Amino acid sequence: MFSSRACYLALATMAASWPSFAQQDSLCPLPDEFASTIELTGLSGELEANARAILTSQLQLVGANLNRVRFEFAISDGAELIEQSLEPFGYYSPAITSDWFCDETLRLSYQVEVGIPIIINNRNVQILGPGVDNPQLQEWLAEFPLQNGERLVQPDYSRAKRRALSLTSSLGYFDARYQQARIAIDREQATADIDLELVTGVRYELGDVSYQQPHMSNALIDRYIKLNPGDQYDINDIAQLQSDLYASGFFSVVDIQAEPNRETHTVPVSISMQRAKQNAFNFGVGYSTDTGPRGSFNWTRRWLNPQGHSAEFDSRWAEDEQSASLTYRIPGTDPARENQYYRVGYVADDERENYGNTVHPAKLIIDIERFFAQVGWVRQRGNWTFDYYLQGQKESLLVTEDVSDTLNTAMVFPGVELRYLKSDDLFRPSQGFSFSARMRAATELLGSDTDILYFSSNAVYTQQFTPRHQLTLRGWLGTNLVNDETKLPANFRFYQGGDTTVRGYNYRELGPNQNGYLTGGASELGFTAEYEYFMWPDVALAVFTDTGDAFFDRDFDLNQSIGVGFHWYSPVGPIRIDYAAPVDAGETAKLHIIIRANL
Missing domain, CATH: 3.10.20.310 (membrane protein fhac)
Structure with missing residues (x-):
């Protein structure tokens, strides 16, 4: 690239030798923006971008001081600059012709043949x-x-x-x-x-590992730190330790110093931590067509003692649904990835809808009151989370208008939940996959009213093929093995229809109809395919189809819908407005407003 002094000398020479341009100068005003006045033919992509950047920078360099002759400079030496811009990409012998035109302003034109590459x-x-x-x-x-x-x-x-x-x-x-x-x-x-x-030279090893922290047990912090003197240095281990200490909630600042010692070929590690606030409060609001406005409140006592025990209160409420739980956690052997928990909670749900004007006329009545207690152990391994627990619950369930039909159950069952999540972004994933499965086994031997073997699963795959085109697939499957399916508690039953299953149908509309009442099914099956076209990076139009049903005894009818949507991946989370119509004749289309993530 030319120096400023060389540019000025070239300009002085050109000003004296180009009278024809001077004659046109009064007729052709020079533009304020240089980049738009340069036409490059024969180049594209990074070749064009690099050539245009070099030409524009040179015009800007001399333009402020020698305004009237800057285009003369470009015509004279622009070809050489373009040639230099192509060399990094393997083109050392291009053929370049140049010209200038006078329209409303003066503009430059270059025709380039890149030639044989290196x-x-x-x-x-x-x-x-x-x-x-x-x-x-x-x-x-x-x-x-x-x-x-x-x-x-x-x-x-x-x-x-x-x-x-x-x-x-x-x-x-x-x-x-x-x-x-x-x-x-x-x-x-x-x-x-x-x-x-x-x-490469030798690989450095970790030296002494020391830390300072104000309030937690050193025995607990030692379980977080997996770095040992003599281990081979890897910056990912340092970054993971810092992330784990932050995620514990105990510290507001985690500063790790790891400077190599060139003489000993070691890296001493020094960790400094500052105490975080002991209490954390979180409030949330949302909306969906199924439940209407909803809110949540969470209070976490990040530590109750130096051993890292913690407590959490969580409550959620909507017009017809309320829940609250209190959880006590104890860090495990690997406290960043394992903990034992004890939880008690309450769930209430009072849904009353009359779907008399649909293809599946029925009343939806769900009157639930459930008290439960859990003891469990959570373990994370990579992208997998394993949750093993034992739950006891007492529940009353009414699915008709006759109070005498109330189903009172007492259940004790072990369970396990598996969750896998891999995504480049939780709120706006361009590629990702999630899978979850839940298994429960209730038996009279443990004090349950009936024997039940329960299984449910859900999988989501999303892939952005280009910046504007994305496909999302989702499938779900669930079933119960039970002697009397009418004796299932509410949290063992399946419902379909609504924002998160089969759009185009009312909330929980699809499922077994017994004497005019929707009771929920013992099994479920469903699938969704959705295509999004992104008009802007965070705004997309969508088309989709949903299929699914809840049923007893393999007596299912895969109800299908098709629809369109407007999706905005806002700073506060994804906002989805979907309009879907059932394929069944006689059903009316439904509007669904959802605030939730794709995975």
């Missing part, structure tokens, strides 16, 4: 030294972007070099250096040879 003839990329067999460095070597026979793209070469030095530093090879880094270009043969040799 092809890599011999590629020698090696890792030398003690880290030669490191799996991550070998992965970098295997993914090195430039291969023999490919076009030379120097930005890719530079990025790969920087990536290797960043990777060696993160793995503890702090003395890594390039013994050789050379690109030899033969313009006549249009070939290039690459010689790149990275010498």
Whole structure:
């Protein structure tokens, strides 16, 4: 790129030798914005972007001081600048013609033929030294972007070099250096040879690990810290420790110092922690067509004692549904990923709807009151969460208008919940997969009123194929093995229809109809396919189809709907407005407003 002094000398020469342009100068005003006045033909993508950036920067460099001759500079030397801009991408012999035109303002035009590219003839990329067999460095070597026979793209070469030095530093090879880094270009043969040799040096080990913290038991903090002197250094271990300590809720500041000692080839680790507020309060509001306005309140006592025991009160309410629970947690052996909990809670639900004007005319009456107690153990492993528990509950359930039909049950059952989640963003995922499954086994041997084996599962897959196109698939399946399906408690039954299952139908409209009342089913099956077209990064139009049913004894009818939607992934969470119509003749379309995540 030219220096400012060279530009000014060139401009002075051109001003004296271009009278024809001076004659036009009074007729063609110069534009205020340079980028829009440059026309490049024959270039696209990164080639065009780089050429345009270099030309524009040069015009801006000299424009403020020599306003009337800056286009003369561009016409004279712009071709050379374009040629220089193409060299990093392997084009060393382009053919460039230039011209200028006078419309409302003066503009420049360049026609470019890039010519024959420089092809890599011999590629020698090696890792030398003690880290030669490191799996991550070998992965970098295997993914090195430039291969023999490919076009030379120097930005890719530079990025790969920087990536290797960043990777060696993160793995503890702090003395890594390039013994050789050379690109030899033969313009006549249009070939290039690459010689790149990275010498890793020794891998540093962790030194002494020390910490200062104000209020928790050292025995508890020791269980969080998995770093030991003599372990190989890995920056991901440091980052994970910091994340775990923050997530504990005990500390507002976690500062980790890990500076390499070049003489001993070790990395001492010093951790400083500051006490967090002991109480945390969270309030939430939401809305869905199924439940109407809803709210939540959560109070967490982050620690009750130096051993890290904690308590949490959670309540949720809507027009017809209310719940509250109190949980006591005890950290496990791996406190960042394991805890034991004790929970008591209350659930009430009073739904009364008359769906007499639908294809499936019936009344929905759900009058539930449930008290429950749980003791459980939660364990996280990677993307998986395992929740094992034993629950006891007493429930009254009424699904008709006759109070004498009230079903009173007492149940004691072990259960397990499995959850898997992998996503690039929880609120606006462009790719992700989630899976959950729940299993329960109630038996009279433990004090339950009846024997029940329960299973339910749900899976969601979403993938953005381009910035504007995204597909989401969801399926769910559930069933009970029980002698008398009419004796199922409410939290063992399945309902379909509404915002989160089969849109286009009323909330809990689909399912067994017994004497004109919707009772919920012993099994469920459903599937959703949804396509989103993003008009803007966070605003999409959607088309979808839902299919599903809840049923007894394999007597199911897969009710289907189709619909369109407007989805806004707002800063406070996804807001979805969907309009769906059942395929069944006679059903009217429904509007659904939902605030929830995709996964």
